[in-house]
Amino acid sequence: MQKLRSIVCFVTCSILCGSLAAVAQQPPVGYFDIPPGFDYPANKQTLEQYRTSANVPAQRLHVWNVFAGMTQTTPDGKYPIFETWFSEDEVFKVGPEPQAVGPRRIVRRFKQPAQLSVIPGELLPQAAGTALLSEVLYNYAGYKHVRTNRLYLTVELDALRANGAPDSVVPGNRIIPAFPSEAISLKTVWWPIARDQVTALPIWDPESNPPRPAGNPFTTWARVVAVDPNQTNVPPNATRSVFFLGKQFPNSHLVGIDAFHAVKLDAQTAQNAMANDRLARAAELALGRPLQEGDYVVLVASHLTTKEIDDWVWATLWWHDRPDDGPFAADRPAKVVGVWRNFLMSATYDLDLPREPDGKPHIAFNPWLEAGxxxxxxxxxxxSNCMNCHNRSAWWPDWQGQGGRVFLPIFRGKPDLQNDPAYAAGRLRTDFLWSVPFNSQ
Ligand code: HEC
Incomplete structure (x- = not known):
C-alpha cells in the first residue's frame, strides 16, 4: 500500500511537475513589475478596512499609487512598465510557453474589446458604429497563474467544473484556483491619431451626455478635442476646427501629441491591426482611412484590477483635457507624473458601497468601455459597477453555444443568487476574470 501510494505520488508529481516546468519560474528579461515605493502590494486587511469603512479618499489614493507605479518608465527609458506585461494572446496561447526563452519583445496586439463585439463578425446592435483598439494585459503573476493551471484550455475548465473546489458563496458552483494576491490585469484602450492631420478625439463630459436608453458610446459624445500630431507645448487656450463622423466641430480645444502616451506605429503593427476588419473600422471612424506606418495610437483609457483583496480592487482611468476638475481628479498624488496626470479615475472596492447620492449601489464605469x-x-x-459584472463571470457547458452576450444586461448592487442566470448551478466561477471563459480554447 505504502509502495503503491509512492508510485501514485511519483506519477502525479511527474505529470504536475512536467507541466509546471514548462512555465518559466522567473519573468523574462525585459519584463518589469511595479517597483517598491508605490504602496503595492498593499496589506489586504488595510484595503478591506478601506472597503468596509467606505473610505473613498483612501481607496482612491491607493489606486493612484498603483497607477503611478505601473506607469514608471523601464530602466532603458523606452516604455511605461505595464507595456512589458503579457498580452491576452500570450496568456491564453495554446502550446509551448511563448516566453520561455529570450528577452521580451514588446509587440502590441490590438483587438476589438470582446465586450463590444462578442459574437465573431457581429457587433452588439446597440453599440453599432463603435469600434475601438484595445489590449488586455496581465502582469507576470497573473500570466503564470493561467499558464500553470492551464486555464487557457477548455478541457481544463471542464475538469475543474466537474472536480474543482466548491465555491463558498454560490450554491452548486465550483471555482478555479484563486489568482495570487500579486496578480494584476489591465484592459487598455487606444485611439488612432494620423501622422499628417489634426485628428478628433471624443471627450466624455458627464453633464453634457445624459444617459440614453441605447447607451452612450463615444460616437454620441457631445464634444471632441483636436489633436495635432506635429505640435507640442500647445498654448492652453488654442482652438481648432476639426472634422469627425461627418461633421465639423468648430473651436475645439487643440492639444499636442505630447499630452499623451503616444506610440508611433511601425509598418507591421499597422498592417496587423488593419488585417482585422473591426480594427479597420475603428481606424476608419477616427481617421477616415486605414492606419499606416507612422500614425500614432494614444492611450485614452485603461481598466485596472489587482488581486490585493479577494474580490480584487477595481479601478478605471480615462484621458481628459481638463484633468484637474471634478470628483474623478480627486486625491491624485504628486507621484503620478507627466502625461499620466492627464487621466481621471474611478475606483470600486465593493459592488454596493458606498451608495450613490440617490441611495442606489455604487457606480464605477469607464466612458470608453461601459457607457455604450x-x-x-x-x-x-x-x-454599472465593474465588480457586479465581473462577479458574474463563469464557465459552463454551453458557453460557446451562447455566443458570449452573457455579461449583459447591467445589474446593480449585491448579486441576485436566486434569479440571475449567471449564478445557476453547475457553473465554474472564474475568479472575476471574464477573459478566462472568453479566451480559453
Ligand atoms: C457589463 C459587464 C462588464 C462591466 C460593467 C465591466 N467589465 Fe470588465 N470585462 C467584461 C468582459 C466581458 C471582459 C472580457 C472580454 C473583453 O476583453 O472585452 C472584461 C475584461 C476586463 C479586464 C481584463 C481581465 C478580465 O477580466 O478578463 C479587466 C482588467 C476589466 N474588464 C476591468 C474592468 C473594470 C475596472 C471595470 C469597471 C470600471 C469593468 N471591467 C467593468 C465585462 C465587464
Whole structure:
C-alpha cells in the first residue's frame, strides 16, 4: 500500500511537475513589475478596512499609487512598465510557453474589446458604429497563474467544473484556483491619431451626455478635442476646427501629441491591426482611412484590477483635457507624473458601497468601455459597477453555444443568487476574470 501510494505520488508529481516546468519560474528579461515605493502590494486587511469603512479618499489614493507605479518608465527609458506585461494572446496561447526563452519583445496586439463585439463578425446592435483598439494585459503573476493551471484550455475548465473546489458563496458552483494576491490585469484602450492631420478625439463630459436608453458610446459624445500630431507645448487656450463622423466641430480645444502616451506605429503593427476588419473600422471612424506606418495610437483609457483583496480592487482611468476638475481628479498624488496626470479615475472596492447620492449601489464605469451598454432595466452602462459584472463571470457547458452576450444586461448592487442566470448551478466561477471563459480554447 505504502509502495503503491509512492508510485501514485511519483506519477502525479511527474505529470504536475512536467507541466509546471514548462512555465518559466522567473519573468523574462525585459519584463518589469511595479517597483517598491508605490504602496503595492498593499496589506489586504488595510484595503478591506478601506472597503468596509467606505473610505473613498483612501481607496482612491491607493489606486493612484498603483497607477503611478505601473506607469514608471523601464530602466532603458523606452516604455511605461505595464507595456512589458503579457498580452491576452500570450496568456491564453495554446502550446509551448511563448516566453520561455529570450528577452521580451514588446509587440502590441490590438483587438476589438470582446465586450463590444462578442459574437465573431457581429457587433452588439446597440453599440453599432463603435469600434475601438484595445489590449488586455496581465502582469507576470497573473500570466503564470493561467499558464500553470492551464486555464487557457477548455478541457481544463471542464475538469475543474466537474472536480474543482466548491465555491463558498454560490450554491452548486465550483471555482478555479484563486489568482495570487500579486496578480494584476489591465484592459487598455487606444485611439488612432494620423501622422499628417489634426485628428478628433471624443471627450466624455458627464453633464453634457445624459444617459440614453441605447447607451452612450463615444460616437454620441457631445464634444471632441483636436489633436495635432506635429505640435507640442500647445498654448492652453488654442482652438481648432476639426472634422469627425461627418461633421465639423468648430473651436475645439487643440492639444499636442505630447499630452499623451503616444506610440508611433511601425509598418507591421499597422498592417496587423488593419488585417482585422473591426480594427479597420475603428481606424476608419477616427481617421477616415486605414492606419499606416507612422500614425500614432494614444492611450485614452485603461481598466485596472489587482488581486490585493479577494474580490480584487477595481479601478478605471480615462484621458481628459481638463484633468484637474471634478470628483474623478480627486486625491491624485504628486507621484503620478507627466502625461499620466492627464487621466481621471474611478475606483470600486465593493459592488454596493458606498451608495450613490440617490441611495442606489455604487457606480464605477469607464466612458470608453461601459457607457455604450444599453439600459436593460436597471440603467445603462453609466450606472454599472465593474465588480457586479465581473462577479458574474463563469464557465459552463454551453458557453460557446451562447455566443458570449452573457455579461449583459447591467445589474446593480449585491448579486441576485436566486434569479440571475449567471449564478445557476453547475457553473465554474472564474475568479472575476471574464477573459478566462472568453479566451480559453
Ligand atoms: C457589463 C459587464 C462588464 C462591466 C460593467 C465591466 N467589465 Fe470588465 N470585462 C467584461 C468582459 C466581458 C471582459 C472580457 C472580454 C473583453 O476583453 O472585452 C472584461 C475584461 C476586463 C479586464 C481584463 C481581465 C478580465 O477580466 O478578463 C479587466 C482588467 C476589466 N474588464 C476591468 C474592468 C473594470 C475596472 C471595470 C469597471 C470600471 C469593468 N471591467 C467593468 C465585462 C465587464
Amino acid at each position: 451598454f444599453p439600459d436593460g432595466g436597471s440603467g445603462n452602462g453609466t450606472v
